[in-house]
Amino acid sequence: MTGEHELDDGLAAFDQLGREMAETNRLLRAVQSDQxxxxxxxxxxxxxxxxxxxxxxxxxxxxxxxxxxxIRSSLLWTGLTAFLIVLVAFGGGYFFGQRAGWSSGHADGYQKARNQEAAASWANTPAGQRAYGLDQLGSLDLVSQCMGHDWQRSTRDGKRVCFPQADAKGNMAGWYIP
Structure with a gap:
């Protein structure tokens, strides 16, 4: 009986091994399906x-x-705004500069015209006629620039003076030169 008992034990163990193998296969399939x-x-x-x-x-x-x-839009608007500011500044500068220049030119022209009128008026006086006569003879430059022979130039009271030759007593008389 030991042989039979061993056979039963072996069959039982083999049966148990089959159940464990089936359980292992089931667990492996479960793991595979989970994976x-x-x-x-x-x-x-x-x-x-x-x-x-x-x-x-x-x-x-x-x-x-x-x-x-x-950014492009902002840069475009910034550029256009800067361009307009520069354009307005140039326009304003031109306008005010032109007006100031015209006023200054007008005032200078008016002053020169007044000076010309005064000169023309003086030229018609006896002194003006004498100066014109000296100029016609070529002596006006000689007298106004103190260029005569042995004439001396000097400064008195911060003005230039021309002295021709001294008189017999050694005194000198002269005139202011421009």
Whole structure:
């Protein structure tokens, strides 16, 4: 009976081994199906993340394009404003400069005309006629620039004076020169 008992024990052990193998196979299939499910979940999450990343990239590109367009627009308006300010400044400068120049020229012309009128009026006086006569004879430059023979130039009271030759007593008489 020991042989039979051993055979029963061996069959029971073999039967137990078969059940354990079946349980191991069942557990392996469960692990495999869990792994497949996890891989599918990871794949789904990866796909979702790639889609979200694509949307984020598109959104950032749109934001970048909008910012670039805003910068261009701002630069354009800033440039146009600066150009208009410069244009107004040049226009104002020209206008005020032209008016000031015209006023100054008008005043200078009026003063010269007054001086010319005074000179013309003086030229008609007896002294003016004598000066004209000296000029016609070529002596006006000689007298006005103190260029006669042995004439001396000097300064008195901050004015230039011309002295011709001294008289017999050594006194000198002269005139102021311009």
């Amino acid at each position: 497949v499910a996890r891989r599918q979940q990871e794949h789904d999450r990866s796909t979702e993340m790639q889609a979200a990343l694509g949307q984020a990239t598109k959104a950032s590109q749109k934001a970048l394009q909008a910012a670039q367009a805003e």
